[in-house]
Amino acid sequence: MPFDQPWKPPLATSEIRKLARDEQLPMTYTMHIRERLAERDLTTGDVLYVLKHGFVYEDPEPSTRPGYYKYRIESRSPNSGSRTIRVVVIPDANNCQMKLVTVMYVDES
Secondary structure, eight states: OTTSSOOOHHHHHHHHHHHHTOTTOOEEEOHHHHHHHHHTTOOHHHHHHHHHHOEEOSOOEEOSSTTOEEEEEEEEOTTSTTOEEEEEEEEETTTTEEEEEEEEETTOO
16 A cells, blocks of 8 residues: 555555645644745745656655654756756655645755
């Protein structure tokens, strides 16, 4: 069953994209991601684009909540110019929810 985590990168890519395409998906934005969006002049539309079209390249890290994992998904977005954006998310496919933790440009140190 794909809902058991942690997911390997190809399955994580597929599951995050599927969740992001659900118009009824409740997404929780942390204060941290809201601040980073403003700081980097990005929009929630950029985040949604990355979630719908991006790729997970690395294995996840455990989140602070047992049984949940943080995934890094990345892609360019229409508003990012030629820069790649990485979004850190905690998906919950069992309850069809996603928590958005932070956003950054991949080329930032």
